Amino acid sequence: xxxxHTMIVFKKELKDIFRDxxxxxxxVLIPVLIFPLMFFLMGLGKANLDKTMQSDIxxxxxxxxxxxxxxxxxxxxxxxxxxxxxxxxxLEKGEIKVIIQIDEDFQAKLEEEKPGGIKLIFDEISNxxxxxxxxxxxxxxxxxxxxxKDRLEALGINPEVLQPTSVSYEAYVPEGQESKGxxxxxxxxxxxxxxxxxLYPVVGGMPxxxxxxxxxxxxxxxxxxxxxxxxxxSILLGKYLTILLASIIGVITSLSGILIATRFNTxxxxxxxxxxxxxxxxxxxxxxxxxxxxxxxxxxxxIFAKSSKEAxxxxxxxxxxxxxPTYLTMFMDVRTIPNKLFFxxxxxxxxxxxxxxxxxxxxxxxxxxxxxxAVLVVLALLFTKYIFNKESAIFRS
Amino acid sequence: xIEIKGLKKVFKEVEAVKGINLxxxxxxxxxxLGENGAxxxxxxxxxxxxxxxxxxxxxxxxxxxxxDANAVRQEIGILFGGEIxxxxxxxxxxxxxxxxxxxxxxxxxxxxxxxxxxxxxEMGDYMDRRVGQFSKGMKQKxxxxxxxxxxxxVMLFDEPTSGLDVAAAxxxxxxxxxxxxxxxxxxxSSHTMxxxxxxxxxxAIIHKGRIVEAGDLQSLKVKYGKDVEDLFVELVGEKHEI
Ligand SMILES: Nc1ncnc2c1ncn2[C@@H]1O[C@H](COP(=O)(O)OP(=O)(O)OP(=O)(O)O)[C@@H](O)[C@H]1O
Ligand SMILES: [Mg+2]
Numbered sequence: 180x181x182x183x184h185t186m187i188v189f190k191k192e193l194k195d196i197f198r199d200x201x202x203x204x205x206x207v208l209i210p211v212l213i214f215p216l217m218f219f220l221m222g223l224g225k226a227n228l229d230k231t232m233q234s235d236i237x238x239x240x241x242x243x244x245x246x247x248x249x250x251x252x253x254x255x256x257x258x259x260x261x262x263x264x265x266x267x268x269x270l271e272k273g274e275i276k277v278i279i280q281i282d283e284d285f286q287a288k289l290e291e292e293k294p295g296g297i298k299l300i301f302d303e304i305s306n307x308x309x310x311x312x313x314x315x316x317x318x319x320x321x322x323x324x325x326x327x328k329d330r331l332e333a334l335g336i337n338p339e340v341l342q343p344t345s346v347s348y349e350a351y352v353p354e355g356q357e358s359k360g361x362x363x364x365x366x367x368x369x370x371x372x373x374x375x376x377x378l379y380p381v382v383g384g385m386p387x388x389x390x391x392x393x394x395x396x397x398x399x400x401x402x403x404x405x406x407x408x409x410x411x412x413s414i415l416l417g418k419y420l421t422i423l424l425a426s427i428i429g430v431i432t433s434l435s436g437i438l439i440a441t442r443f444n445t446x447x448x449x450x451x452x453x454x455x456x457x458x459x460x461x462x463x464x465x466x467x468x469x470x471x472x473x474x475x476x477x478x479x480x481x482i483f484a485k486s487s488k489e490a491x492x493x494x495x496x497x498x499x500x501x502x503x504p505t506y507l508t509m510f511m512d513v514r515t516i517p518n519k520l521f522f523x524x525x526x527x528x529x530x531x532x533x534x535x536x537x538x539x540x541x542x543x544x545x546x547x548x549x550x551x552x553a554v555l556v557v558l559a560l561l562f563t564k565y566i567f568n569k570e571s572a573i574f575r576s
Numbered sequence: 577x578i579e580i581k582g583l584k585k586v587f588k589e590v591e592a593v594k595g596i597n598l599x600x601x602x603x604x605x606x607x608x609l610g611e612n613g614a615x616x617x618x619x620x621x622x623x624x625x626x627x628x629x630x631x632x633x634x635x636x637x638x639x640x641x642x643x644d645a646n647a648v649r650q651e652i653g654i655l656f657g658g659e660i661x662x663x664x665x666x667x668x669x670x671x672x673x674x675x676x677x678x679x680x681x682x683x684x685x686x687x688x689x690x691x692x693x694x695x696x697x698e699m700g701d702y703m704d705r706r707v708g709q710f711s712k713g714m715k716q717k718x719x720x721x722x723x724x725x726x727x728x729x730v731m732l733f734d735e736p737t738s739g740l741d742v743a744a745a746x747x748x749x750x751x752x753x754x755x756x757x758x759x760x761x762x763x764x765s766s767h768t769m770x771x772x773x774x775x776x777x778x779x780a781i782i783h784k785g786r787i788v789e790a791g792d793l794q795s796l797k798v799k800y801g802k803d804v805e806d807l808f809v810e811l812v813g814e815k816h817e818i
Contacts, residue, residue, distance in 0.1 A: 187674070187677045191663075194666070194670070198666075199665060399661035400662065400663065401661075402624075402654070403675070405624075406624045406649055408646070408649050570627055574621075574626075
């Protein structure tokens with residue numbers, strides 16, 4: 180063939196979709212901005228919380244008798260005892276974080292060496308109040324320890340006698356690997372990255388898919404296009420490649436968004452996380468096969484639909500479909516994933532990404548996942564071809 | 577030239593075209609006259625290789641629409657009515673170039689041809705503006721230029737003036753006349769007799785998927801002794817009432 184019709188279609192479609200501001204919004208602007216924005220807002224909230232926690236916590240003490248605890252608490256740093264005419268209202272307003280009720284006979288019991296009753300009253304709706312309560316709790320505990328030490332000393336007993344063990348903690352890091360940081364950051368990372376790599380091929384490719392399939396029908400340009408000298412398969416391939424590229428751009432921009440986000444707010448993401456080159460390669464491979472498959476599926480659905488609106492209705496559930504495996508696996512233990520789960524399409528992709536993110540390279544899992552996904556890609560492409568050759572899909576009325 | 581041989585199309589429940597035979601000579605304009613649902617669009621879509629015939633075939637300049645679909649598409653240009661089907665975000669020139677390239681035109685030839693068409697259709701002022709804001713008449717001219725850019729010997733028109741105002745319809749009719757003068761083979765479908773009379777040499781009346789009468793306007797008048805308009809109503813309208 181003298182002319183490469185696929186390239187002609189591909190170039191034209193690229194020009195066309197990138198002149199559409201919807202493409203820029205969906206494939207570039209949103210993915211790049213959403214994470215920095217999200218992290219920024221989360222950071223704001225967290226900074227605020229930290230600030231209030233760093234200043235002295237206002238508490239109110241309800242007691243009728245003089246006692247040692249009241250005195251101890253008013254001396255302890257980080258707490259400030261305030262007076263209030265209506266402490267419960269103040270608690271509700273957040274002016275007071277915790278109310279400490281000390282039993283009437285507290286001091287008497289203390290002297291009798293019996294447990295004295297204390298009640299901590301907090302606002303369960305307020306995060307700050309809950310956190311303040313644990314601070315107060317700790318202060319009371321150290322008060323108790325001091326009393327205990329005094330009593331033991333009075334009895335001539337070394338306090339160490341009562342502490343038979345001393346425990347310390349260390350995460351095991353296999354040789355040649357680095358620490359993944361604490362559990363929370365590992366979970367965040369192993370949830371967020373697979374989530375993005377699954378979802379963004381669709382988010383990035385969807386506007387293009389709608390426009391190139393149903394959009395072409397809607398503006399009635401499909402018939403003239405199909406009557407040109409180009410054969411259908413070249414036209415289809417050109418369109419497919421355009422959507423694939425838009426999908427990949429979606430993934431790249433969303434990952435750049437994360438990178439930008441970590442610059443904004445470094446403590447929202449695990450520090451010093453290093454993804455090894457092998458893991459990186461596997462992750463990219465999975466995302467690419469997802470894009471290959473989803474571009475085909477989106478294009479065939481879009482060609483089947485009569486209008487852009489109809490295509491949008493059919494396509495948006497795909498996003499939810501892809502969210503299911505990412506949420507399902509959110510709390511799954513990566514060390515003990517049963518082999519059989521790797522036979523489940525989509526789920527296996529998410530699981531494999533979770534594994535390689537923590538440097539578990541299991542050749543069996545990799546082989547199963549990639550061969551299953553490859554089969555899906557081929558099926559998706561055959562399905563697209565079938566739909567594009569089906570008269571009743573193209574001329575659906 | 578076009579030779580239609582026993583062409584038939586069955587959709588799931590509907591037999592839209594029930595085996596038609598027709599031939600159109602070079603330089604001839606055939607009017608395909610029929611009311612809504614008669615099978616005009618289906619017939620023209622089969623000729624343009626967009627639908628595969630259930631039975632029968634047609635030869636377009638000797639090329640078979642079933643066996644040699646790719647080659648057939650190089651021979652034809654289509655202008656189907658209703659919406660015009662341009663890409664709003666491309667300029668007029670880009671719209672035309674896209675189809676020229678898909679029809680394998682050489683770059684120089686293409687540029688020459690586009691200049692020529694822009695001139696005769698008086699589109700010079702807006703060739704490099706995006707089609708989105710064009711008036712209907714301007715869009716119509718771009719669509720005309722696009723369907724003829726590769727200078728195909730055979731043209732298929734499906735109700736090309738439907739939905740157009742008088743001025744725009746006249747542009748299209750003028751265009752069909754100029755195609756005829758250039759010696760192209762033309763099929764033109766319509767459901768208004770007046771338009772067919774104005775443009776066509778020969779008319780074929782299609783009704784419920786069958787050709788019920790065909791011949792040149794003059795001899796039909798002689799044969800039935802009445803106006804073709806009345807003849808059309810007689811052939812189509814009465815059966816319709818049953
Ligand atoms: N893709 C399709 N699937 C099923 N039936 C169809 C399809 N296209 C057309 N038909 C049916 O075939 C018959 C002929 O339709 P066609 O569009 O060819 O008529 P037409 O002469 O072009 O009518 P109009 O003047 O309304 O354009 C109609 O009954 C129509 O419902
Ligand atoms: Mg029609």
